[in-house]
Amino acid sequence: MIEIKLSGRGGQGAVLASQILGSAFFKIGNWVQSFPSFGAERRGAPVSAFLRVDTKEITLRYGVKHPEWLVLFDPGLVKNKMVMDGVRSDTSIIVNSTEPAGKGRFGLEQRLFIVDATSIAEGLNLRTTSFSIVNTAMVGAFAKASGLIDLDSVSAAIGELVPVKKEENIAAAKEAYGKVKEVSL
Amino acid sequence: MKQLMTGNEAAALAAKMAKPQVVAAYPITPQTSIAEKLASYVARGELASRYIKVESETSALAACMGGSLAGARVFTATSSQGLALMHELLHWASGARLPVIIVDVNRSMAAPWSLGVDHNDSLSQRDTGCIQIYCETAQEALDNVLIAFKLAEKVLLPTMVCLDGFYLSHYSEPVDIPEQADVDRFLPRRKAKYRMDPNDPFTFGGGVSPQVLFGLRKRIQSDMDSALDCFRQICTQFFRYFKRRYRAVESFEIKGKDIALVTNGTLSGTVRAFVEQNGKEKGVGLVKMRLFRPFPKGEFKKAIKGLKKLVVIDRNLSPGSGGIFSQEIRSAIYGIEAALPIVSVIGGLGGVDVSIEDLDRLVDRIREGGDLQDETIWMEA
Amino acid sequence: MAKVRVKEELVYPGSFACPGCGLMMAFRHVLRVLGRNTAVVTTAGCGSVVAGSYPQTISKVPFFHCSFGTAASTAAGLKAGYDMMGKRSINVLAWAGDGGTFDIGLQSLSGAAERNEDIIYVCYDNEAYMNTGVQRSSGTPMGAWTTTTPRESLEDRPKKKMAAIMAAHEIPYIATASVSYPEDLDRKIRKAKGIKGFRFIHIIVPCPTGWLYPASETVRLGREAVLSRIFPLFEIMAGKKYRLSPMGAKTPVREYLVSQGRFKGLSEKDISLIQEKVDEYWSELEELAARSRESHS
Structure with missing residues (x-):
């Protein structure tokens, strides 16, 4: 079983990202379980969403304690206790950052990937009045970095679940898939 | 589909x-x-x-x-x-x-x-x-x-x-x-x-x-x-x-086990995963209550045949008494030939997670604890 | 005097009502006009007590005893069920007292009115919790004795203005009525029956047991309440258009008050205060009616 945590700020679409990934894994024959962190919704506040993937039925009914993958929509979240809770040395982390890869590791010692999802989203005009919509780019980056899911399944899931600008969102995932870089220690 | x-x-x-x-x-x-x-x-x-x-x-x-x-x-x-x-x-x-x-x-x-x-x-x-x-x-x-x-x-x-x-x-x-x-x-x-x-x-x-x-x-x-x-x-x-079969009381891998964890709701899923993973080693199975009213006394008694101890995990509390399922179960099995000891556990109130690790610790404690019949065990976060 | 056509009686004789009960008169009139194709929902109150005990009933139409605060929502659900099952022609009547309307049922009443549920809601108002032994409600008038407003501490707040509250919901039809004006009551129920949406009829029903007067005086007091304008008769269309009903020349409140034991403790000062309040409300109503006439002529 693989456990994934996606964290963003309220309004950035972390919950939808976990649904897209869930749907993509489900399409290729996995059992999945995706769920948001519990609590009232508030724009801008840290929000986490979780995904469990397995080849057989998942019957666990509690939060993900130690994610194998952590996907951060905002580099500032690295300092957030709630977001980093349960992250261990063997957790792989993907961070959305405008810093070029290789320039700093946010003080992280785990395996680290960086993608400039904000620029990708901006380039495709994926934004609301207050946020760049980086969730689909982050999903694409996850596909490449983890190697757990193929881009076609991710694109198909985006096509089904994203309500607007389907083409641009698929393009964002593709672009991030191509651009995500591992940062060496 | x-x-x-x-x-x-x-x-x-x-x-x-x-x-x-x-x-x-x-x-x-x-x-x-x-x-x-x-x-x-x-x-x-x-x-x-x-x-x-x-x-x-x-x-x-x-x-x-x-x-x-x-x-x-x-x-x-x-x-x-x-x-x-x-x-x-x-x-x-x-x-x-x-x-x-x-x-x-x-x-x-x-x-x-x-x-x-x-x-x-x-x-x-x-x-x-x-x-x-x-x-x-x-x-x-x-x-x-x-x-x-x-x-x-x-x-x-x-x-x-x-x-x-x-x-x-x-x-x-x-x-x-x-x-x-x-x-x-x-x-x-x-x-x-x-x-x-x-x-x-x-x-x-x-x-x-x-x-x-x-x-x-x-x-x-x-x-x-x-x-x-x-x-x-x-x-x-x-x-x-x-093609999906449901019963008022359902048991899972209790054959050859002496203890059953008794649950309702989603806690049954976590217990199911625990039993799959550690059930053999720990000697525990699952009894799941689908119906609460009417209380399926007959089916419950049938389901627990052969077990030596019931651990009832209640995600509820009747203050001044304890877990509600455990009371109901005590009353349902009262007077059967080999009276089963019941351990009453309160867990997961207010949405507190109950994980496989928590269940593992719980079973260990019950195995070591001797007669816990008169106590309530609190699975605190 | 207009000719009164006697319609089919839909209430059996032998109710559990006290002698001289105004509510029973109102119920008979309302059902006679609505006819057999009607279903009634009633809350706790005199209306449910007088309906009789199993295996007896006063009602020749289907009749459901619902919980105290839910006449309007139960009736709304019943109507929705009928509509969805193709039985649109059935009149659904919510029948509730002042307690079930002014007090515990106000929330569900407001909800159903605001949604403009297609029901007729009739409040039979005997101005206190009578079947529990005369306790004050927010329909109890100022100066009245009840067992919870004893002689030492008479009701000191004015009666809640239900019609105004209902008008604020902009429902299609609101009317006040008195059992002592049966033709007016018949006309209003008939009119309500022909309108779609939420209809609210407020009937004053004198109660010898709680108002402390001889049972033979019910009709007279129902008339005095109207003549004195303590309980004026009017209609409100769409929450805005007020129309006063014919009710005879206005009289002083004194005659109405001194005829009832519940007002026995009132001083002359109290009576003039009540007169003042009544006059004030009456001129407000006259003004609203005049304004409605102007804007619609």
Whole structure:
């Protein structure tokens, strides 16, 4: 079983990202379980969403304690206790950052990937009045970095679940898939 | 066909497929997505129903009772404080023998505010004469709602399907969606034997003598008893149509084990995973309670044959007494030949996680602890 | 005097009502006008007590005893059920007292009115919790004795203005009526029957038991209440258009008050204060009616 945590700020679409990934894994024959962190919704506040993937039925009914993958929509979240809770040395982390890869590791010692999802989203005009919509780019980056899911399944899931600008969102995932870089220690 | 959906979406879809003619609901977290989903089904013409957007849960149940009196199939959903607000009318609905279907998305009762799950909201309705069914998965949420309509309309009692808040209501997972044609065959339109009909007028619910009241209460008890058989038969029919088998009490890998963890709701899923992983080594299996009212005493006694100890994990608390399931189970098995020791555990109140590691520690403690019969074990976070 | 057509009686004789009960008169009139194709929902109150005990009933139409606060929502659900089952022609009547309307049922009433549910809601107002032994409600008038406003501490707040509250919901039809004006009551029920949406009829029903007067005086007091304008008769269309009903020349409140034991403790000062309040309300109503006439002529 693989456990994934996606964290963003309220309004950035972390919950939808976990649904897209869930749907993509489900399409290729996995059992999945995706769920948001519990609590009232508030724009801008840290929000986490979780995904469990397995080849057989998942019957666990509690939060993900130690994610194998952590996907951060905002580099500032690295300092957030709630977001980093349960992250261990063997957790792989993907961070959305405008810093070029290789320039700093946010003080992280785990395996680290960086993608400039904000620029990708901006380039495709994926934004609301207050946020760049980086969730689909982050999903694409996850596909490449983890190697757990193929881009076609991710694109198909985006096509089904994203309500607007389907083409641009698929393009964002593709672009991030191509651009995500591992940062060496 | 399998689709990803949350427990709430599955319950709402089942309600839609059951084709209730009257729906009345008032929003409350974590039930809201059911209220929203049904509103959208009705707005898009996918469900031919009158959706009454009431001003309170009291009115939600009252409106459902009104619809039921007209002979219609009716549905509502609520949670926590909302269910508590319905309490008076739950008595009324069962006394008036109105088959209202209620989905309760379990959530702790205030104060203080909490959004997490425990079962005090639904278990507080224990003595209202309302049937109670608990769900482990989104699939069960869908299936139990369909079963509930059939059961309620057969035994003429309100029926509540309970979904754990968040762990079920908000977890998205694969659900096998039945064909509408099969649902229509399994659950044809309601044919109300008693209804308010100007061509055949009756007065319902007026004053009665103590003797008549006594007789009617006795009748509810005997109909609750018969609901156990009905439930069994309906589950057999359900299996014929949909190939999924349900029982009032279900056991999992208890052969050759001396201890069973007894649970209801989604906790059963975590215990199931624990038993799969460590059950052999630790000597534990799972007994899961699907029905709480009527309490399936006979089936429970059958299910626990051969076990040496029961560990009842209650996600609820009756202050001054303890876990409610553990009391009910003690009473159900009292007097059987080899009296089983029961360890009463309170866990997961307010939505506190109960993990495999927690269960592992619990079983170790019980193995080491000797006679824990007179204590309550608290699985604190 | 207009000719009165005697319609089919839909109430059986032998109710559990006290002698001289105004509510029973009102119920008979209302059902006679609505006819057999009617279903009734009633809350706790005199209306449910007088209906009789199993296996007897006063009602020849289907009749459901609902919980105290839910007449409007139960009736709304019943109507929705009928509509969805193709029985649109059935009149659904919510029948509730002042307690079930002004107090415990106000929330569900407001909800159903705001949604413009297609029901007729009739409040039979005997101005206190009578069947529990005369306790004050928010329909109890200023200066009245009840067991919870005893002689030492008479009701000191004015009666809640239900019609105004209902008018604020902009429902299609509101009317006040008195059992002592049966033709007016018949006309209003008939009119309500022909309108779709939420209809609210407020009937004053004198109660010898709680108002403390001889049972033979019910009709006279129902008339005095109207003549004195303590309970004026009017209609409100769409929450805006007020129309006063014919009710005879206005009289002083004194005659009405001194005829009832519940007002026995009033001083001359109290009576003039009540007169002042009544005059004030009456001129407000006259003004509203005049304004409605102007804007609609």
